Amino acid sequence: MAIQHPSPALRAPASSRPYPMAHPGYGKRSAPDQQPRSGHDFMLLPLRERSIAGFIDHLPDGAAMDVKGLARQLPLYGQQAVGSALKALSVAGHLRRVRCLVSGAGGQVRWVFRTFWSRTARDNEWWAHLVGAEREQSAIAGPVGVEPSVVEPSAVEPVVVRPVTPVVPRQRAQEPAPPASDGRSPAYAALARLGRVDARLALSAADCAVLEPLAAEWFARGVDADYLVRALAAGLPAQVDSPVGFVRRRLTDKIPPHPPAVPQPPAAGAPVRLVMMECTKCGAPGRAEALPDGLCRPCRLPGDEEPLADLPAERDVRTYVAGLRDLLKAP
Known part of the structure; x- marks a missing residue:
């Protein structure tokens, strides 16, 4: 008696021609x-x-x-x-x-x-x-x-x-600015300009040297000398008793945030x-x-789909069509 060997993984008859391939990558x-x-x-x-x-x-x-x-x-x-x-x-x-x-x-x-x-x-x-x-x-x-x-x-x-x-937002250069011609750093030069912008913020050479590291941190965060001077000299009180203390406080309290990281465009x-x-x-x-x-969800749970509006029954359709005919016959 012949013995049957069932094969659970049935296969359709093989085609005589090669199976079509998709586009490369598909x-x-x-x-x-x-x-x-x-x-x-x-x-x-x-x-x-x-x-x-x-x-x-x-x-x-x-x-x-x-x-x-x-x-x-x-x-x-x-x-x-x-x-x-x-x-x-x-x-x-x-x-x-x-x-x-x-x-x-x-x-x-x-x-x-x-x-x-x-x-x-x-x-x-x-x-x-x-x-x-x-x-x-x-x-x-x-x-x-x-x-x-x-x-x-x-x-x-x-x-x-x-x-x-890719659209890359413009951003200020974060590299340190070149040093001034006299060998002073841009931070020192910007602090020295304050007294010429407003006499209430006149700083001595020693004051500029003390505040130079705080001002340099501003430059490290992407600002330039004009931005630093405007930020420190804006909204001054009527009288500044201690310019060095006032500028130190503003350098600390008004320091700008680090610039956000800009994603590099793909090569x-x-x-x-x-x-x-x-x-x-x-x-x-x-x-x-x-x-x-x-x-x-709609393909997985067809029963949860939003039900369609009830269609009119056949007799309602006939009644509706009859009413339309009566309206057409009316003078």
Whole structure:
């Protein structure tokens, strides 16, 4: 008697032609740390999902993963069945769709759409960690994951965005100003100018030498001599009994804050990385925490959607149409 050997991971018949590949940087991406293939893969899935999962698992990295492309290679299932199966595989922890914003030569920026696949079922925390690792991955030259070879494109076309030029706010130079011609520091020279701006702030040479370190701290925070003099001489009282004490107090109390750090623009040719997960069914982008099982709330809980307004019954429609006819007959 013949002995049957069931295989839980069913596979669709292999196509006679090579499976279409996605654009470079798109398509299937195998997740790390997967278990070796075995006859028990996808055993807990229904027959349709088990068959499609086995087919996807044997696809090479970079293969097209759009619904239309998969349906063309799976003659037993249409696009709607494939879409439903991908949603079920996402809930089961085998699949996540991710979009990544990358930039290449010439400053062009585009979205790259990838489908991460794991033969081993993973939970939401594991997938969130994977997306975070992709986001924090060190930058490399050129668009991420783009090979130089040209392959057959998939049905998903890249979205090309206008080149983005980083806008860097202007900031005062933080380098110390050059010393004065007489060998004095800019801080000392600015303090010596106070008496010429307003006689109430006249300082001696010894006073300027004592206050020089406090004034130098202002220059270290990005201000110049004109700013320092205006700040110290503004709003003076009618009489200043001790110019050195008054200026010391203002140097301490009115010292400007440290300038904020300005993010450096990316070097020429360096990629701009922005990675986020998207809903497996509708493609809505979002954070991994907001897309448990890889699905947004409307796709995950259809019953929680806002109910549509009640449609009129058939008899109400007939009554309404009859009323319209009566109005047309009226003189």
